[in-house]
Structures are given as structure tokens and as C-alpha cells.
Amino acid sequence: MKVEEFDFVLPEELIAQEPMEPRDQSRLMMINKETKEIKDRIFKDIVDYFEPGDTLVRNNTKVIPARLFGHKEGTGGKVEVLLLKQVELDTWEVLVKPGRKVKKGTRVVFGDGDLIAQVEERTDFGGRVIKFEYDGVFEEILDKLGEMPLPPYITKELEEDSKYQTVYAKKRGSAAAPTAGLHFTDSLLKSIKEKGVNIVDITLHVGLGTFRPVKVDDIKDHDMHSEYYEISKESADIINKTKEDGKRVFAVGTTSTRTLEAVGDKEGKVKEAKGWTDIFIYPGYEYKVVDALITNFHLPKSTLLMLVSAFAGRELALQAYKEAVEKEYRFYSFGDGMVIL
The missing domain is CATH 3.40.1780.10 (QueA-like)
Structure with a gap:
């Protein structure tokens, strides 16, 4: 069809x-x-x-508050990460923006360094596999730094x-x-x-x-x-x-x-x-x-x-x-x- x-x-x-x-x-x-x-x-x-x-x-x-906004370590370039699937304890499949600039080995810093992600590999759907580094409880850090991932067709902010x-x-x-x-x-x-x-x-x-x-x-x-x-x-x-x-x-x-x-x-x-x-x-x-x-x-x-x-x-x-x-x-x-x- x-x-x-x-x-x-x-x-x-x-x-x-x-x-x-x-x-x-x-x-x-x-x-x-x-x-x-x-x-x-x-x-x-x-x-x-x-x-x-x-x-x-x-x-x-x-x-989960799956949308994270950070910057590339070293250059400071802005990066948006959307968590999709937890592969292992601290390893996730994600979507990234801008995708073409986030290559294997790139390190992304979120907040004041409470959370750092390193890009491990690309996926067959154009996403990335990243591994997080942090001190503390991941869920608590995510609740602090992450945002609710509303679909792109919803432009009004939730109360x-x-x-x-x-x-x-x-x-x-x-x-x-x-x-x-x-x-x-x-x-x-x-x-x-x-x-x-x-x-x-x-x-x-x-x-x-x-x-x-x-x-x-x-x-x-x-x-x-x-x-x-x-x-x-x-x-x-x-x-x-x-x-x-x-x-x-x-x-x-x-x-x-x-x-x-x-x-x-x-x-x-x-x-x-x-x-x-x-x-x-x-x-x-x-x-x-x-x-x-x-x-x-x-x-x-x-x-x-x-x-x-x-x-x-x-x-x-x-x-x-x-x-x-x-x-x-x-x-x-x-x-x-x-x-x-």
C-alpha cells in the first residue's frame, strides 16, 4: 500500500x-x-x-523530562538532546540538534557540569548513542535539568x-x-x-x-x-x-x-x-x-x-x-x- x-x-x-x-x-x-x-x-x-x-x-x-539543552565542551556550541531509549544504566539512544555537528567523541555539558554526555556512536536512524557522566542520582539530575518533550506541533508552553x-x-x-x-x-x-x-x-x-x-x-x-x-x-x-x-x-x-x-x-x-x-x-x-x-x-x-x-x-x-x-x-x-x- x-x-x-x-x-x-x-x-x-x-x-x-x-x-x-x-x-x-x-x-x-x-x-x-x-x-x-x-x-x-x-x-x-x-x-x-x-x-x-x-x-x-x-x-x-x-x-520523563527527556529534552536537555547543553553546550559542546570546548567550543560552547549549543546542543539539544532528546532521550529516546535507555540502552544500559547510563547509556541512551538520543536525537540531537544540530546533528551534523555532533560527532563521535563529542562531549556535551548540561547545566553547570552536573551532567556530561559523550557521544559513543551514530545509530541507523540518524540519532546517537551517548554515555552520561554525573555524581548523584540520575533521575534527580534529569528532573532538575530536563524539560517535558512536547511534540513539535504544540507551540504553546504548558502551565x-x-x-x-x-x-x-x-x-x-x-x-x-x-x-x-x-x-x-x-x-x-x-x-x-x-x-x-x-x-x-x-x-x-x-x-x-x-x-x-x-x-x-x-x-x-x-x-x-x-x-x-x-x-x-x-x-x-x-x-x-x-x-x-x-x-x-x-x-x-x-x-x-x-x-x-x-x-x-x-x-x-x-x-x-x-x-x-x-x-x-x-x-x-x-x-x-x-x-x-x-x-x-x-x-x-x-x-x-x-x-x-x-x-x-x-x-x-x-x-x-x-x-x-x-x-x-x-x-x-x-x-x-x-x-x-
Whole structure:
């Protein structure tokens, strides 16, 4: 399939610059992939689509202050570093600006020298592998020097970093938020649970896949960057019982979806696991675990739109996006939500 088949025109003014308050007051588009019905709701109404015994699977990753601003040791040239993936204790895969001037052996100083990074090597995606030197606790230094890595299409500064975290964020490690989860409030989650729905956590630390555009003509030629995931035995058991009982698994976002589908077998069963996944889901893929998808409205020609198109069908997905533009839904990270049943 061609990347152009996933393009659409999006007016810039529909790109949300700040989150809705309260979070669950965002708009919600409901899509029934069997009947092709499309309805406009409010996100908190999502509770109406659950049945007792269903399971809501959410990604409990927590965004770290992954953007660092420093200078080259010796020359003083400015360098921006975006942490993507922890390779070893003090070794990370990163993106750097300006990339052409940050070569192997370059040393970058952050703050007053509290943190120093040395470039060890280049990566096949144009990034770098760096090793940090510091005294103290790395997480505390990062909290002091780092900034929240908002996507480039969000130009308005956040009043509070917590607005770019889900209310259930727990495990540090992401370079971007699992944004479908930003719609949930504690009270909405309570209402869902009171309906007899299981709520389970899994983890996928969001990395380069979120930032990397599709630069090939044929989507089959695109390589996904691997991201780290974890599924506990307790979560796996609840998900498997849900499937055995004939109930539905709702995935919150593309990150939860990719994790579940990466570990699911042909019968839709999952198991306790941890590791790395580079699964790329696009039309033609047959879902094994996920029965309902909760997501945001994504960028044109993105791997995320391709995943949604694989779930809903490309024509229905693009029809829904066309309606969303006409009805002025809010797009991207702080935008409105969609549930596909």
C-alpha cells in the first residue's frame, strides 16, 4: 500500500495546543466498524459502551523530562538532546540538534557540569548513542535539568507538566505521552470500574516511533523503531479470562494496542512478558487480542493512522477523519478522542 493512501487535509487551527479541562469533557467520536455508524459524543460518555466483564487495558508509562539543552565542551556550541531509549544504566539512544555537528567523541555539558554526555556512536536512524557522566542520582539530575518533550506541533508552553501525563502514569521511561489516556480522569475510571469492568495496566515506553515520519512510498518498506514493554502475569491472566468469557478487551491508545498484539498468540491469549517490540500494524493485519480501540486523531500518513485503518478499515477511518475535520474536532496529542467498536 502507498503512504499517500493515508493522507488527508487538516487545517492548522484544528491542532489542539492545550488539553481540555476537565479532561473527560473532550469530544468523542464513536465508530461502529460493523454497521459503519458514526456518532458524536462527549468523552465521559465512553462508559456507556462498556459491559460488565469487559477489560480496559491502559499504558502506565510516565513521561520523563527527556529534552536537555547543553553546550559542546570546548567550543560552547549549543546542543539539544532528546532521550529516546535507555540502552544500559547510563547509556541512551538520543536525537540531537544540530546533528551534523555532533560527532563521535563529542562531549556535551548540561547545566553547570552536573551532567556530561559523550557521544559513543551514530545509530541507523540518524540519532546517537551517548554515555552520561554525573555524581548523584540520575533521575534527580534529569528532573532538575530536563524539560517535558512536547511534540513539535504544540507551540504553546504548558502551565503544568502534569497536563502531559495520564492520571495513572507510574513507570518512568517515555519520551512522549500515550495521549489517548490523557482523556481519563479518576472519576471516569471509577465509573467504568463500578460498571463491572476490569482495569489493567501494561507498560510501553514511547520512543522514536512517535517522532519518526514515514519517508518511503510503500508502507511495507517502513521500519519501526523498537520500544520496551512489560506485561505482568496478573494483567495477562485478567486479559485472558476476558477473552475466555467472550467479553471485550478495550485498548487505550496505539501503544497499548501494539503491546497486546505483539505478545498475543493466534488464539488471542497473552502471557507475562517483557522485551522490545517493533511491530508495525497496517491494513491487512488481523487483530488477535484487541476488540475495541480508544484513540486520538493522528497525523496524516502516520503509522498511527495506519494502525487505526487496520482496525476500522481504511475507507471508514478516512471517512471518520473527514467528518472530524468538517465538525472541527481537535486533533493530535491534546485533541479529542475516538472509540472504535
